[in-house]
Amino acid sequence: MRATPERIQLKTREQIGLMREAGLVVARALGEMRAAVAPGVTTADLDEIARGVLRDAGAKPSFLGYHGYPAVICSSRNDKVVHGIPTAAEILADGDIISIDFGAIVDGWHGDAAITALVGDVAPDVVALSQACEASMWDGLAAARVNGRLTDISHAVETSVRKSGKYGIVTGYGGHGIGSEMHMAPHILNHGRPGKGPRLLPGMALAIEPMITLGRRNTEELDDGWTVSTVDGSWAAHWEHTVALLDDGPWVLTAEDGGRAELAQRGITVSAAA
Numbered sequence: 001m002r003a004t005p006e007r008i009q010l011k012t013r014e015q016i017g018l019m020r021e022a023g024l025v026v027a028r029a030l031g032e033m034r035a036a037v038a039p040g041v042t043t044a045d046l047d048e049i050a051r052g053v054l055r056d057a058g059a060k061p062s063f064l065g066y067h068g069y070p071a072v073i074c075s076s077r078n079d080k081v082v083h084g085i086p087t088a089a090e091i092l093a094d095g096d097i098i099s100i101d102f103g104a105i106v107d108g109w110h111g112d113a114a115i116t117a118l119v120g121d122v123a124p125d126v127v128a129l130s131q132a133c134e135a136s137m138w139d140g141l142a143a144a145r146v147n148g149r150l151t152d153i154s155h156a157v158e159t160s161v162r163k164s165g166k167y168g169i170v171t172g173y174g175g176h177g178i179g180s181e182m183h184m185a186p187h188i189l190n191h192g193r194p195g196k197g198p199r200l201l202p203g204m205a206l207a208i209e210p211m212i213t214l215g216r217r218n219t220e221e222l223d224d225g226w227t228v229s230t231v232d233g234s235w236a237a238h239w240e241h242t243v244a245l246l247d248d249g250p251w252v253l254t255a256e257d258g259g260r261a262e263l264a265q266r267g268i269t270v271s272a273a274a
């Protein structure tokens with residue numbers, strides 16, 4: 001017997017249009033934060049930049065107040081993997097890396113994305129870590145195809161990471177459906193066999209977010225109740241985009257170009273809507 005399939009929200013074209021607006025707010029904010037990243041900048045400064053973009057756009061934050069979360073971004077530096085809380089005491093230093101995760105709501109519809117930014121001069125193996133993570137996200141996005149199955153994405157992410165090098169793939173966290181809420185069904189593992197799970201259909205929107213480390217995959221939550229750190233102290237990277245599936249192709253809603261350039265490199269043409 002098959003387990004009851006979880007319901008995955010199907011969006012109309014119009015709703016996906018609103019998610020695109022949210023996605024563009026996220027893209028703009030991440031672009032401004034990335035440009036501001038430098039030694040001496042605090043993670044609270046980055047949060048302030050995101051708040052300014054939300055204000056200018058008339059959009060709402062997805063994270064602030066989510067299960068009591070106290071900021072509009074998550075900022076996770078070096079051995080922190082995800083869900084770090086920005087503070088005025090956390091000062092970026094030359095050689096650091098920082099995952100900046102941000103979500104915005106427009107007319108009730110969410111966009112969610114993350115980048116790993118480099119602070120000044122970063123060691124080559126750490127740059128390679130971030131590049132491997134970003135590439136695995138794009139390989140996962142390229143595998144999100146109408147009539148394919150959910151774990152095609154998981155498999156593509158894992159295969160991509162393994163081909164890039166000997167990295168830890170964080171297993172306790174993963175991607176998710178997104179739409180009228182930030183976190184919706186289905187949960188998307190960053191590893192596994194292809195061809196399993198629900199069939200992917202037009203109108204679905206998914207956030208794909210690999211997290212990988214230079215060491216082991218094990219993580220622990222810190223006493224603040226949020227920050228996720230590697231157990232072995234190895235540094236971690238995290239990248240994320242929100243993609244909508246349309247009948248004529250994907251649309252990466254949180255990428256300025258809709259994902260056109262990166263997906264073309266992987267043989268995928270984005271939707272005409274993009």
Ligand code: MF3
Nearest residue numbers: 062063066069074101103112
């Ligand atoms: N954006 C994160 C994710 O990608 C979730 C942030 S948790 C919050 O799923 F509490 F900070 F909102």
Ligand code: CO
Nearest residue numbers: 112207209240
């Ligand atoms: Co997410």
